[in-house]
Amino acid sequence: MIRNLLKFVVILGVVCIVMGSGVAGLYGLWRGRIADREAAARREAIQRVAPEGTTVDASAPIAGEAGTPSAVYAARDASGRVVAYVAAGAAQGYASTVRVMVGATPTPKGLVIHKVVVTAQAETPGLGAQVAEQRSTYTLWQRLFGADEPERVFNPFLKRFEGKTAEGAADVQAITAATITSTATKEAVNQALAQIREAIKTR
Numbered sequence: 001m002i003r004n005l006l007k008f009v010v011i012l013g014v015v016c017i018v019m020g021s022g023v024a025g026l027y028g029l030w031r032g033r034i035a036d037r038e039a040a041a042r043r044e045a046i047q048r049v050a051p052e053g054t055t056v057d058a059s060a061p062i063a064g065e066a067g068t069p070s071a072v073y074a075a076r077d078a079s080g081r082v083v084a085y086v087a088a089g090a091a092q093g094y095a096s097t098v099r100v101m102v103g104a105t106p107t108p109k110g111l112v113i114h115k116v117v118v119t120a121q122a123e124t125p126g127l128g129a130q131v132a133e134q135r136s137t138y139t140l141w142q143r144l145f146g147a148d149e150p151e152r153v154f155n156p157f158l159k160r161f162e163g164k165t166a167e168g169a170a171d172v173q174a175i176t177a178a179t180i181t182s183t184a185t186k187e188a189v190n191q192a193l194a195q196i197r198e199a200i201k202t203r
Contacts, residue, residue: 039058039067041119042058042067042101042119043058045101045117045119046058046073046086046101048101048115048117049086049101049102049103049114049115049116049117050075050084050086050103050114050115051075051083051084051103051105051114053077053078054075054076054077054083054084055075055076056073056074056075056076056086057073057074058073061073061074062074062085062199063195063198063199064195064199069088069089069090070195071087071088072085072086072087072195072196072198072199073085073086073087074086075103083105084103084104084105084106084114085103085104085105085106085111085196085199085200086101086102086103086104086196087101087102087104087192087193087195087196087199088100088101088102088119088192088195089102089187089188089189089190089191089192089193089195090188090191091183091184091185091187091188091191092184093121093123093128093180093181093184093185094123094124094127094128094178094180094181094184095122095123095124095128096120096121096122096123097120097121098118098120098121098123098131098181098184098185098188099118099119099120099121099188100116100117100118100119100185100188100189100192101116101117101119101192102115102116102189102192102193102196103115103116104192104193104196106200109165110165110166111165111166111193111196111197112163112164112165113161113162113163113164113165113169113189113193114162115158115161115162116158116161116162116185116189117155117158118131118132118155118158118185121181123178123181124178124181127175127177127178127181128175128178128180128181128182129181130155130157130175130178130181131155131157131158131175131178131181131182131185132155133155134153134154134155135153135154135155135156136151136152136153137151137152137153137154138151157172157175157182157185158185160172160173161189166190166193166194169186169189169190169193170186170190172186
């Protein structure tokens with residue numbers, strides 16, 4: 001009886017070791033690809049919130065380390081002049097951490113938000129998840145019969161941040177029945193703006 005029990009324990013231990021090694025091997029194999037995908041998604045988000053016609057060097061932030069949440073990037077026009085800044089922010093929502101990327105332009109009255117995108121969230125579908133859902137500018141008629149202008153997508157909630165200062169962002173109307181997620185998004189946006197202000201101050 002004891003011999004059989006020991007045999008079972010040994011076999012179970014060997015199986016666990018083999019399975020653990022397999023998982024570790026697969027992670028090591030895919031780690032590089034996962035990192036590359038995350039970096040590509042980050043670069044895309046950075047460029048999306050920067051003003052049209054500008055370029056952002058995601059490998060050379062003006063503050064923080066590239067690829068980290070504390071990094072602040074400069075958006076430059078064709079002449080190389082800095083016209084906007086980009087930073088990330090995060091805050092706890094209802095069911096997950098809401099992560100955003102924010103582009104903002106410096107003005108005499110302070111930083112003005114150019115654009116906000118949600119880069120990660122796992123909020124309740126149909127409620128909090130609306131902070132990341134995209135809608136089309138096309139009407140049903142345009143979809144059926146075509147349109148002269150190209151289709152664009154937008155998020156009604158995130159659109160409300162555009163053109164606002166940090167103070168104005170606090171007054172953005174929340175999504176109905178998703179107050180916690182909406183508040184988390186506002187906090188994440190304010191965190192990003194605070195990082196930009198700090199980076200500008202120390203330059």
